Amino acid sequence: MAFDLFLQHLSNGISLGSLYALIAIGYTMVYGILRLINFAHGDIFMMATYFAFFGIVTFHIPWYITFPLVLVLTAALGIGVEATAYRPLREAPKISILISAIGASFFLENLTIVLFGGVPKPFPAPKLFTDVVQVGSVSIQKLTFYIPVVTVISLLGLVYLINKTKTGMAMRAVSMDQETARVMGININHTIAFTFGLGSFLAAVGGIMWGMKFPQIQPLMGVIPGLKCFIAAVIGGIGNIGGAVIGGFILGIGEIMLVAFLPNLTGYRDAFAFILLILILLYKPTGILGEKTAEKV
Amino acid sequence: MATKKTRDRVLTILSLLFLLVFIGFAENHLDLYIVRILNVCAIYAILGMSMNLINGFTGLFSLGHAGFMAVGAYTTALLTIPPAVKEQIFYLVPLVEPLDRLNLPFPIALFVGGLLAALVGGLIAAPTLRLKGDYLAIATLGFAEIIRVVFTNTQNITNGALGLKGIPALTNLWWSFGTAAFTLVILLSLINSSYGRALKASREDEIAAESMGTHLAKHKTFAFVLGAFFAGIGGGLLGNLLGTIDPKMFSFTFTFNILLIIVLGGMGSLTGSIISAFIVTIANEYLRILDESINLGFIVIQGKVGMRAVVFSALLMFVVLFYRHGLMGSNEFSWDRFFASKLYRRTLGRFTPGQRKGGYA
Amino acid sequence: MSMLKLEDVSMWFGGVAALKNFNLEVSQGEIVGLIGPNGAGKTTVFNIITGVYKPSRGKVYFLDREITGLRPDLITKAGIARTFQNIRLFKGLSVMENVLIAHHLHLKANYLEAILKLPGYRREERRMREESLALLERVGLADLRNERASALSYGMQRRLEIARALATNPKLLLLDEPAAGMNPKEAEDLTEFIKELRTEFDLSILLIEHHMDVVLNISKRIYVLDYGVMIASGRPEEVQNNQRVIEAYLGVNEDAED
CATH class of the missing domain: 3.40.50.300 (P-loop containing nucleotide triphosphate hydrolases)
Incomplete structure (x- = not known):
């Protein structure tokens, strides 16, 4: 019985961790290339769920068409955010870019409130995913199994793209050394835009599954997951994709287990990530897989 | 030169006298709604200046301001709410001793609030100030969130999510403007001292500053703690102005508003923060129409909830993208600058032709 | 030795x-x-x-x-004082401030004395200014003391860096x-x-x-x-x-x- 329960918590933790991992990758890729937190990433993730809502509920487009559409739209949104909030500030002090990113984040949140209202909407999860299966004495949503599978497929795709394609090579080059990459004839702006698009694409994958798992969407739903996933990226070693995945799982499983085994601390669930962040920054600021680099003097 | 100094001194004294008379008048004769807005302006000025000390002068991109405000606001409120009222508020879980009976005069309560916020600032500074840039931003933001989560869960002290109600309305214009003036004087004096230069040096280039003998950790911590102190006092004033506070109020959005103020006023300009605190607060009130429907008699303009926030976030981006130095850059207000400004020359300056060119004589 | x-x-x-x-x-x-x-x-x-x-x-x-x-x-x-290969001045601050900052390590007055501008602090500040000015004169930048460091020519920036290093004594x-x-x-x-x-x-x-x-x-x-x-x-x-x-x-x- 207790073991069954543990398994249920574990599978929940794994699927939450998968979602965190997908969103964390977006942070880590943008950080790797620009050395900046994309403060608006959580809001891009939120917008993806709204796109899906409108596709299915408002326009009655079947889910298997809506979902791919959402991925494309969200990627486009990410590229748009980069073009307006980041690109004009390429040469500006870092603090200005951060402020601009925070502005973009608030802008997206409030625009959503204005356009779609602040009241939570039910996410139209297709029945195929929300069916419940019995495993021993516990019942688990099918989704809980699909989420890790989709995550793994996305990750394999990503790894292929980064390691085997020309664009992926350009991304790696830009993140190593922008100046040299430029001299080598790589279009920096295109590469950065592509990175934002790719990160947003993965955030959309995460967003759709998030919507099905927690079927209520609202304009501020991206804030806390956004912060947590950034933290996941830092825990794993920012700039490192494998690290983002590890960080996502640590955070997701840790959170679920905390609530499951220390129910008194449920109220502190959202503080868990931040405490973890501060601990890791204190004891291993480069994260689990991060490498030490010396500042150039 | 001497005459100019005299002129500046006279103008400053006159303006101060005018301000005193105005506050006396406003406190007694102006509409309560307007008095309240003026109070908020002054409090935001305090919050802006204190955040500017940390972010603008010392170059620490901290996003934890709401947390310090919360500490100050709760402390001051708990120390000033009469015991009888406390009993009513804490009907779910009673307030711990001796807080349930403690009742202190407003200034002392404010000061204690500031001290506690400073203490929290000091505790946070130790682990976070080693971090740089966005790591620091996230870590401080995280601490502010932790403070909020703790306040939501410690029901026997903070009354949890229900918040505190019936906080006595002790904040008036004398307190808010007086504290703002005090903050300005102290911080101006600090940044114009050798210590202020050390802060600015660490903002400009940490490695060079260290190599010139600046003890970075000491100066950063000091700026952080002092900023937290004034943020706590600002929070205390705000709580005793509004009458109710709850943990939700001190979310990241609050920090965002203060960030907007210091960016608009100019990172590294205290007087800029004051000016922009007034602009932002008053605009915030006037733009309320954006959130509500207004009936002009012949036509009803539909407002949209959240429109104001859209405008403000767009404004923040606009300022950063096109107008990075804000209203004042890193300059402080001076009469010379005032007489040379477009604002003056296009308005009052038209009537005093002799002054038109005399700005920098 | x-x-x-x-x-x-x-x-x-x-x-x-x-x-x-x-x-x-x-x-x-x-x-x-x-x-x-x-x-x-x-x-x-x-x-x-x-x-x-x-x-x-x-x-x-x-x-x-x-x-x-x-x-x-x-x-x-x-x-021990140093200059940097790729000049690290406090670019946004004035020439004078750059040198004054390097004097700070000799300051005896504490934060409170400095904020309240007590006589002891005032004396030290005056002395720092005199010494900084003398150093700037020595490297030929006294006339530019109120300029932003970033406004100086390359050669002048190098000299300012040396003056700044010397200010630490x-x-x-x-x-x-x-x-x-x-x-x-x-x-x-x-x-x-x-x-x-x-x-x-x-x-x-x-x-x-x-x-x-x-x-x-x-x-x-x-x-x-x-x-x-x-x-x-x-x-x-x-x-x-x-x-x-x-x-x-x-x-x-x-x-x-x-």
Whole structure:
């Protein structure tokens, strides 16, 4: 019985961790290339769920068409955010870019409130995913199994793209050394835009599954997951994709287990990530897989 | 030169006298709604200046301001709410001793609030100030969130999510403007001292500053703690102005508003923060129409909830993208600058032709 | 007397050795040159001496006291000041403020005294200003004291950096490529200037330099680094004729080094 329960918590933790991992990758890729937190990433993730809502509920487009559409739209949104909030500030002090990113984040949140209202909407999860299966004495949503599978497929795709394609090579080059990459004839702006698009694409994958798992969407739903996933990226070693995945799982499983085994601390669930962040920054600021680099003097 | 100094001194004294008379008048004769807005302006000025000390002068991109405000606001409120009222508020879980009976005069309560916020600032500074840039931003933001989560869960002290109600309305214009003036004087004096230069040096280039003998950790911590102190006092004033506070109020959005103020006023300009605190607060009130429907008699303009926030976030981006130095850059207000400004020359300056060119004589 | 002594110092970044078993000594009043091709580890030596990096191995002594891994500001306080290869002024601050900041480490007044502008603090502030102005006059920048540091020409910025370093009242001055980007005439003037400073301020000087005329003319002794390893050391004429140095360094086209 207790073991069954543990398994249920574990599978929940794994699927939450998968979602965190997908969103964390977006942070880590943008950080790797620009050395900046994309403060608006959580809001891009939120917008993806709204796109899906409108596709299915408002326009009655079947889910298997809506979902791919959402991925494309969200990627486009990410590229748009980069073009307006980041690109004009390429040469500006870092603090200005951060402020601009925070502005973009608030802008997206409030625009959503204005356009779609602040009241939570039910996410139209297709029945195929929300069916419940019995495993021993516990019942688990099918989704809980699909989420890790989709995550793994996305990750394999990503790894292929980064390691085997020309664009992926350009991304790696830009993140190593922008100046040299430029001299080598790589279009920096295109590469950065592509990175934002790719990160947003993965955030959309995460967003759709998030919507099905927690079927209520609202304009501020991206804030806390956004912060947590950034933290996941830092825990794993920012700039490192494998690290983002590890960080996502640590955070997701840790959170679920905390609530499951220390129910008194449920109220502190959202503080868990931040405490973890501060601990890791204190004891291993480069994260689990991060490498030490010396500042150039 | 001497005459100019005299002129500046006279103008400053006159303006101060005018301000005193105005506050006396406003406190007694102006509409309560307007008095309240003026109070908020002054409090935001305090919050802006204190955040500017940390972010603008010392170059620490901290996003934890709401947390310090919360500490100050709760402390001051708990120390000033009469015991009888406390009993009513804490009907779910009673307030711990001796807080349930403690009742202190407003200034002392404010000061204690500031001290506690400073203490929290000091505790946070130790682990976070080693971090740089966005790591620091996230870590401080995280601490502010932790403070909020703790306040939501410690029901026997903070009354949890229900918040505190019936906080006595002790904040008036004398307190808010007086504290703002005090903050300005102290911080101006600090940044114009050798210590202020050390802060600015660490903002400009940490490695060079260290190599010139600046003890970075000491100066950063000091700026952080002092900023937290004034943020706590600002929070205390705000709580005793509004009458109710709850943990939700001190979310990241609050920090965002203060960030907007210091960016608009100019990172590294205290007087800029004051000016922009007034602009932002008053605009915030006037733009309320954006959130509500207004009936002009012949036509009803539909407002949209959240429109104001859209405008403000767009404004923040606009300022950063096109107008990075804000209203004042890193300059402080001076009469010379005032007489040379477009604002003056296009308005009052038209009537005093002799002054038109005399700005920098 | 030994001013500065590096004993068997090594430094690794990740798996890469930037400096291997390096020994160096500077005596009272000496001007010592440190040369080597780009990436040879010269600036790393400076960063280790000034505490920016903590060496992976080895020890650093200043006036016979160990300072290995000490905080940079404490090392500066002890009497070592430096300039930077790629000029690190406080760009947004005025020329005067740049020098004043370097005076701060001598300030005795605490925060409260400074905020309240008590007489003791005022006296110190006045003295700092006088001394800063005198230094600026010495390097010929007094008239520009209210300009932003970023508004100065390249050569002036280099001089301001030296003035700023001198304001910390050092016994040992580390100059990182002070003549970089200068034409031969300017470099010659600088050589004279550095010699004068040594006598005036009673300094010992360790300098990294690519301009060979400057180094050979000014240094009493020279150390040559290549790939983190010392390949030669001695009087200028000895080093100049050393076969390994000629291969590693002097043979390289001058233009490629800047």
